[in-house]
Amino acid sequence: MRAGGIRGPERSVGWLFVTPAIVIITLFLVVPIGMALWVSFTAWNGQGSPFRSGVPMAGLDNYTGLLTVDSLARQDFMTSIRNNGYYVLIVVPAQTVLALFLALVVNQKLLRAKSFFRSAFYFPSVTSSVAISVVFLFLFTSTGAVNQLLALFGVAGPQWFADPRGVLHLLLGTVGLVDPAAPPAMLTGHSLLGLSWWEWLAGPSVAMCAIIALAVWTTSGTFMLMFLAALQNLPVQLDEAGLIDGAGPWQRLRFVTLPQLRPTLLLIVTLGLIGTWQIFDQVYVMSQGDPAKTTLTPAYLSYRTAFKDFDYGSGAAISFLLFVVIIAMTLLQRRLMRSGSEE
Amino acid sequence: MRRKAAGYAVLVLFALIFLYPFVIQIANSFKTEADAAAHPLSPIPHPFTAASFKKILHGTDFPLWLANSVLMTVLVTLGRVFFDSLAGYALARLRFRGRDTVSATILAMMAVPGVVLLIPKFLVLNQLGIYNSYTALILPLLVDATGIFIMKQAFAAVPIDVEEAAHVDGAGIVRTYWSVVLPMVRPALITLTILSFQGSWNDFTHSLIAVQNPDLxxxxxxxxxxxxxSLGSGTQYPLKLGASLLTIIPVAVIFLVFQRYFVRDANEGAAKG
Structure with missing residues (x-):
């Protein structure tokens, strides 16, 4: 009797409670994705509604223009993939290792003022990305704080945001393998997806390195907290058993602590992969893709293509290709987490 | 003993790396432009001047941006706390047809990366005829999937007996939710408030595609x-750093006061994956 009395209102109150959420999520998340998918098959220029009958259809042209047809659009897109790829390749390992290192140091039993240090490392990640980018822009001017600091050690710092030279090119030049001023024809002669092998091998530009420094600096704190939480949940007995067996601190880290941190490590690496493919704010504020397109990223390119060049179809197509990359990372993460929790 | 000293040395070095940029920011916003250009590393302005802050307040639209940010942050935070907890409660506790589908959809939406939504969101705002308005700035942010998920988990952890006791006492569903269950998830509500505040205060990409009018x-x-x-001539770094500093201060204050809830956020991030 009582249960039946509750069920009726429970159903209607349930729907009443979720309706605002459903309306807003549908209207501003689900519908937009569908609309953008449609626009990515058109050549809409931003005038009027993209759903009028007069809007020129592009079929798959926006996608083929980015992937298979040799064009400026493909060259820019592949350049942005290259730039972001190197960015991911450096930022993800660097922030993960730094976060783990800081967590291990902060977690040492005998140290005092732990919470101060924990907060100090975490604080940068709660601040506005735009505001922090302004600070880093100032730090990395050609006569700025970073270069003055380098000068103290006798190093002449580069022109950071005005320097498009690829770090890998510079490295190959320093080692003497190739001359960056006259790269071998073998590398410049062959191309892949619109960029020559030599261009693919540029590495992140000097300008991109400043953005990489910013990224590692802002995100390490968050990941440090995750490592710290995981470390504090580890059973002490195992570590003590290692101690009794005569294992040194390095051995205990290598054979006792790290294996237990594996699920956290996987989570942090995949969260890092998801986050680093989305870099946008920093590029918008600090470099707008310059110098020489070496800080162009897919997210920024899609914005610029749509809102500056008024090629919404191509911009939306870039968004979807980026979407595919990030969703692949997310699915990977969810799968890894599931297998991690089953262990 | 040596290990302890080394530990402190590492911590202090990294604390400097993580905090000194803020010291540089504060110091240089009180410098003259020439001083900031010549001695960016120095923590002491010479001469000390508040000229850049006068210019921020009187020579830029900073006060207007501040007012817009406060309006947006307050409304978005209130909206999220209210709507996210309603939805979270329904999904955790109320039995109705379609609940699992709604839950799954929301979970899927959490995986949609923000930056790929720039063009899509613009399209829908444009189509609805609200592009370039306060409505466009605020309405789409009033609910967020992550917040619903946080609240759902918090409600699921409340013992069911509490609600049953309330029902036996004759309280309806809405009353039970509002005056019995909601107060029990106070920590999650605080977490959600802080997360919403920080997210909307720091938001850049949504405002970039929602409005174009400098008044908004x-x-x-x-x-x-x-x-x-938009500044025109010169680098004017003291001014830029000062404006950036004023933008950071509110979040910094909240961070100092509610630190342990920020720490919770990061760890919940770990749990929800």
Whole structure:
């Protein structure tokens, strides 16, 4: 009797409670994705509604223009993939290792003022990305704080945001393998997806390195907290058993602590992969893709293509290709987490 | 003993790396432009001047951006706390047909990366005829999937007996939710409030695609505009750093006061994956 009395209102109150959420999520998340998918098959220029009958259809042209047809659009897109790829390749390992290192140091039993240090490392990640980018822009001017600091050690710092030279090119030049001023024809002669092998091998530009420094600096704190939480949940007995067996601190880290941190490590690496493919704010504020397109990223390119060049179809197509990359990372993460929790 | 000293040395070095940029920011916003250009590393302005802050308040639209940011942050935070907890409760506790589908959809939406939504969100705002308005700035942010998920988990952890006891006492569903269950998830509500505050105060990308009119700029948007060229001649770093500093201060204060809830956020991030 009582249960039946509750069920009726429970159903209607349930729907009443979720309706605002459903309306807003549908209207501003689900519908937009569908609309953008449609626009990515058109050549809409931003005038009027993209759903009028007069809007020129592009079929798959926006996608083929980015992937298979040799064009400026493909060259820019592949350049942005290259730039972001190197960015991911450096930022993800660097922030993960730094976060783990800081967590291990902060977690040492005998140290005092732990919470101060924990907060100090975490604080940068709660601040506005735009505001922090302004600070880093100032730090990395050609006569700025970073270069003055380098000068103290006798190093002449580069022109950071005005320097498009690829770090890998510079490295190959320093080692003497190739001359960056006259790269071998073998590398410049062959191309892949619109960029020559030599261009693919540029590495992140000097300008991109400043953005990489910013990224590692802002995100390490968050990941440090995750490592710290995981470390504090580890059973002490195992570590003590290692101690009794005569294992040194390095051995205990290598054979006792790290294996237990594996699920956290996987989570942090995949969260890092998801986050680093989305870099946008920093590029918008600090470099707008310059110098020489070496800080162009897919997210920024899609914005610029749509809102500056008024090629919404191509911009939306870039968004979807980026979407595919990030969703692949997310699915990977969810799968890894599931297998991690089953262990 | 040596290990302890080494530990402290590492911590102090990294604390400097993580905090000194803020010291540089504060110091240089009180410098003259020439001083900031010549001695960017120095923590002491010489001469000390508040000229850049006078110019921020009187020579830029900073006060307007601040007002817009406050309006947006307050409304978005209130909206999220209210709507996210309603939805979270329904999904955790109320039995109705379609509940699992709604839950799964929301979970899927959490995986949609923000930056790929720039063009899509613009399209829908444009189509609805609300582009370039306060409505466009605020309405789409009033609910967020992550917040619903946090609240759902918090409600699921409340013992069911509490609600049953309330029902036996004759309280209806809405009363039980509002005056019995909601107060029990206070920590999650605080977490959600802080997360919403921080997210909407720092938001840049949504305002970038929702509005174009400078009268509707929020702080990060206005700041980005200052930096990417609206200032005209000279680098004017003391001014830019000062405006950036004023943007950071509210979040810094909240961070200092509610630190343990920020720490919770990061760890919940770990749990929900």
């Amino acid at each position: 700029y929020t702080l990060p948007r206005g700041l980005a505009d200052l930096v990417t060229g």
